[in-house]
Amino acid sequence: MSVKAIVQTGVRAIEMREFERPAIHDDDALLRIEQSGVCGSDWSQFKMGAPANVIPGHEPIGTIEEIGPLAAARWGVEVGARVAIETMLPCGFCRHCIRGQYNHCRASGPMIHAYGYRNIDEAPSLWGGHAEYMYLDPHTLLHRIAPDTPAELAVMFNPLGAGVRWAHRVPGTGIGDTVVVLGCGQRGLAAVIAAREAGAGTVIVTGLAADEFKLEIARKFGADHTINVDTTSVIDAVQEISDGEGADVVVEVTSGATAPVGDAIEIVARRGTVVLAGLKYGKVPEFDANKVMSKEIRIQGALAVDYDSYEAAIHIIEGGRYPLELMHTHTIPLSECERALHVLGGEVEGEQGIHISLVPD
Numbered sequence: 001m002s003v004k005a006i007v008q009t010g011v012r013a014i015e016m017r018e019f020e021r022p023a024i025h026d027d028d029a030l031l032r033i034e035q036s037g038v039c040g041s042d043w044s045q046f047k048m049g050a051p052a053n054v055i056p057g058h059e060p061i062g063t064i065e066e067i068g069p070l071a072a073a074r075w076g077v078e079v080g081a082r083v084a085i086e087t088m089l090p091c092g093f094c095r096h097c098i099r100g101q102y103n104h105c106r107a108s109g110p111m112i113h114a115y116g117y118r119n120i121d122e123a124p125s126l127w128g129g130h131a132e133y134m135y136l137d138p139h140t141l142l143h144r145i146a147p148d149t150p151a152e153l154a155v156m157f158n159p160l161g162a163g164v165r166w167a168h169r170v171p172g173t174g175i176g177d178t179v180v181v182l183g184c185g186q187r188g189l190a191a192v193i194a195a196r197e198a199g200a201g202t203v204i205v206t207g208l209a210a211d212e213f214k215l216e217i218a219r220k221f222g223a224d225h226t227i228n229v230d231t232t233s234v235i236d237a238v239q240e241i242s243d244g245e246g247a248d249v250v251v252e253v254t255s256g257a258t259a260p261v262g263d264a265i266e267i268v269a270r271r272g273t274v275v276l277a278g279l280k281y282g283k284v285p286e287f288d289a290n291k292v293m294s295k296e297i298r299i300q301g302a303l304a305v306d307y308d309s310y311e312a313a314i315h316i317i318e319g320g321r322y323p324l325e326l327m328h329t330h331t332i333p334l335s336e337c338e339r340a341l342h343v344l345g346g347e348v349e350g351e352q353g354i355h356i357s358l359v360p361d
């Protein structure tokens, strides 16, 4: 039996290829992909063409197709179990893994030890989710998902996990806090839900004029205020809403632009926390260190998701208290992966994508 998978071959170049079904041993498994979430970083990877010769996709859900006895015992799953797979493939023994900070695993760097980024020349090639099947290495971290959870919702476990980690666990958001989320893509929207779950008192979200449909969803997810940054000053609006106190927590998840980092330092409250989780295209040109000092601001970076945040995300999905389906805009056949990337990248006229998943044809 052969397995179809998408391969990134170069700049804006992907193609469907066939691979041999891998042999499964005592301590590994094969996942039959049900859906594979398309991440903003898949779009960046497509545009840059790097890394090439990989099967993209690091946010898949699926069922265990075949599994060795050791893996079955360790993971506590059997053939047919429905699972969500974590992106990282941590070594388990380096300093960071021992500390539980496995998103910083030193084994070979995060780009290598992660699904979606490993070269197809490394056997058994099936290291990515944009495929019919994915190989499950012994280092895989997985989470059970309930059989009756709609696939379109379950496949959002990764962005929701990011929201939980960045807007709740990392800043320690508590009851009554004022939280500002800068950016309203899938992770910004997920951060709104996480802030609400954490007990935030006031949740404020920003977006561009073109993002109005996303801000509308943010309000349905529980945001109290949404700010269109094309027409309104974020700094003035947050000062007014918070009675001049500023926000206890600011979560910065905009992609590319550096100006929101400056805004975050302006709008965060004294002794508040700024979480920087958006990838920038360059360095922040002006940085007001005096303001960080005088307000005693905590600035904390956040990369990826951790085990407990994934579990919390799945709990939120299965709880059914939020209209998550509003965020999942497209389910696209695997063979049309390129179209999915263009929609997510905003390059298809008349189509507005937020969360998109691929389904094997």
Ligand SMILES: [Zn+2]
Residues within 6 Å of the ligand: 039, 040, 041, 058, 059, 158
């Ligand atoms: Zn991702």
Ligand SMILES: [Zn+2]
Residues within 6 Å of the ligand: 090, 091, 092, 093, 094, 095, 096, 097, 098, 102, 104, 105, 106, 107
């Ligand atoms: Zn490690």
